[in-house]
Ligand code: SF4
């Protein structure tokens with residue numbers, strides 16, 4: 248889960264008055280190394296750098312007369328200065344890490360981990376995977392809110408759909424984008440359009456609708472089907488001793504569903520009990536219908 | 552010696568920094584081709600002007616990072632180098648910092664070449680003359 252309150256330190260690479268420029272060959276490599284470790288970076292050049300609202304700023308540069316005394320007089324953030332004269336890119340990154348000290352931050356995974364497949368949803372390498380709404384397409388029908396079991400969606404004060412808890416989303420699962428009749432749900436880190444945010448063609452609208460129909464073929468309500476399959480499996484599993492066998496059976500039962508809705512197998516394996524699914528579906532449906540009623544009442548109020 | 556000019560947003564800025572440039576590294580996943588994002592970063596680094604870099608706009612939006620609201624304030628023209636404009640706009644909205652309708656350009660490293668992106672991001676603003 249993402250550590251939502253953590254504001255990563257911003258590194259200001261200062262090359263303006265009072266500093267000598269970094270070696271041109273090192274500059275891009277340094278920027279990339281810092282970004283790939285999760286730091287926000289500003290190249291201040293000859294101009295000014297905005298102070299960030301809170302958190303820490305680490306100013307680095309080559310200061311021939313020694314590091315200057317810099318402070319944020321507004322007291323909004325902590326400013327640390329490091330002279331990196333003569334340091335290599337790796338040594339400069341190490342100096343920034345040392346300046347960061349114990350301050351916690353989210354971290355992108357190491358490149359080698361990415362190459363080896365999906366990243367675990369752990370405290371410091373959470374892959375930012377969550378639905379993003381195209382508000383120009385969304386009609387606030389609340390089907391996605393009713394569909395999601397993990398409270399990712401909520402309702403804003405103006406009764407429109409809101410992605411309330413992005414980090415509750417199951418990494419690499421784009422299932423809710425399949426239930427949206429307007430192709431309004433994007434996952435920017437998905438591998439293909441239009442779910443990745445690419446342009447939506449008329450054909451995509453029909454294709455996405457077809458996918459909803461596939462879920463309808465599976466039983467009208469994908470979760471009803473899940474519950475049914477899960478209950479069947481439970482009855483069978485109760486006669487079995489082996490947890491491994493039970494898991495294998497559950498996997499087999501859910502394969503068709505996973506393929507139809509492109510739900511990762513791990514997500515289906517991790518679903519709560521049928522009773523809990525039932526409870527969550529009912530709660531989400533109640534929220535969705537309350538939001539729609541409130542929006543309808545507001546629209547009537549405006550027209551009278 | 553002259554002190555570095557770390558100033559608040561009310562301070563005057565030199566003309567070359569009038570347009571704010573934000574580069575997204577997409578560091579938590581590899582949906583932007585590495586060769587394109589590296590070449591764009593190298594081009595920006597060599598351009599001799601100030602710009603901002605963020606590790607991952609998606610991650611910032613999920614945290615509702617206050618810096619996104621600051622970027623979306625609309626007091627200066629803004630060029631964002633990231634991916635699909637629809638996705639980037641949606642991310643700012645999700646973070647309760649919707650981008651203004653005017654004065655924002657989004658360049659797409661997912662589909663365009665590094666040359667095209669750099670030409671767009673470093674072009675003189677409209678009406679600036681050449
Ligand atoms: S299902 Fe689609 S159109 Fe309906 S509320 Fe969700 S995003 Fe909006």
Ligand code: SF4
Pocket residue numbers: 435436575576577578582583606607608609610633634635638639642
């Ligand atoms: S906005 Fe686009 S380029 Fe940036 S992190 Fe998200 S998916 Fe990657």
